[in-house]
Amino acid sequence: MQPGMCPGSYPDWTTSPYNLPWAAGSSFKVGQGSCTGAADSHAAGTSDAFAIDIDMPIGTKVLAARAGTVTAIEGQYQDGSKQKANFVKIQHDDGTVAQYFHLTMNGPQVSVGERVTQGQIVALSGNTGDSSQPHLHFQVDACAGQGSIPVTFKNTVPNPRGLLEGRAYAPQ
Template identity: 40%
Template sequence: MTITRLASIVMLMLAAAASPRGGQAERSCSKETICVETTQNGGTVTFSVENAKAFDTTVTFETEVENMTSSQPLRYTMLAPGGKTVPAFTLKQADKSLAWRYQYRFHWTIGSAEAVHDDSVVYAMPYSSGEAFTVIQGFNGTFSHIGEQAYSIDWNMPEGTEIHAARGGVVVDVKDDENRGGETPEYKDYANYIRVRHDDGTIGEYVHLQQGGARVKVGQHVNTGDLLGLSGNTGFSNRPHLHFWVYKAFDGYTRQSLPIVFKAREGSGLTLEQGQTYTAE
């Protein structure tokens, strides 16, 4: 199982109608990834979102207001593209003779809710040609493939096995600095992984990699079959294996895994099944 990076920040702002402020900005940042900036000019407050990472994120705002109107719904989900700052929404004082108030929080998660998976894609086995590995947990596996992880695949494989791109794209995140792993959920944040953004906006994630095992860098373009790294046993893991899933964001709280099909020497358009062994072409 892989980590889910979610974050929330709560801000409370109060203002009296008789004491307007001009051009005052506030920034709230989460995990060195997402920063929300609010700029107040009199009774108007504008929100923008900065994404410091290469991967797309989806941000959900929940806002409460008194004597203010909003340019967007008070529960508002938006895309924050990797490496960009984008406008979010604006609050305006409704009755200029009365005090106004707003309170907001935001949650973010990795991926784009706007992504639409290309269902014509057939994924390659994420290991070297001619090698064969057994699926130890497939879609809707009862050990850990539930909820947002439902459409995930685990292959049993020795540590140090070469992992190859199941689909081409751009590397948007790499973590390979951990050596900790264990059979209980408290180890989930210690998983090493590589994330590849596909051209339809979805993300393919390769998890439980070996410490120091990454063979690619953020920003690197990879083709199907290119070497990504080495398998391991880090994070929430009860044995050495590779966990792979493709997902998009659902909103700022959760991600949505996507059912995909594979090609192997055993056939093409395959939905992989637990207990079956598949040989890479």
């Protein structure tokens, strides 16, 4: 299997309910794609297989990729400390849960139970937890605690197999 070519079924990107989780005007590169080698954190067959890492400077505004309700936040850890990661989790109306990880200290900009709209600023990105450089780890789980599922994004260039490692993307 080619790295980055997961066997999963990707939803049609042209009708995807997801937008890129950052603002128009910035282009960011995918540092680690989905279904990477066995030694990587998005290894094929693991619960994080369909995650993507997007390289972005600490403090970049993270936008809700899709509307939903905030189910969990963490913001107490320091950037670069290699402690646990800060995060925001948002459950969508179909039960899927988006995870935004490695946020900066005090990075969450929303509260548990809060309803958020697509494109709303939900966090500031960072470099917390098991992270070697500033980036946003984004994944969508089938439901809380379940494994990641394939996602595509509507507001950018064609991405029938999701965002590809090494490529830069910008909201359009």
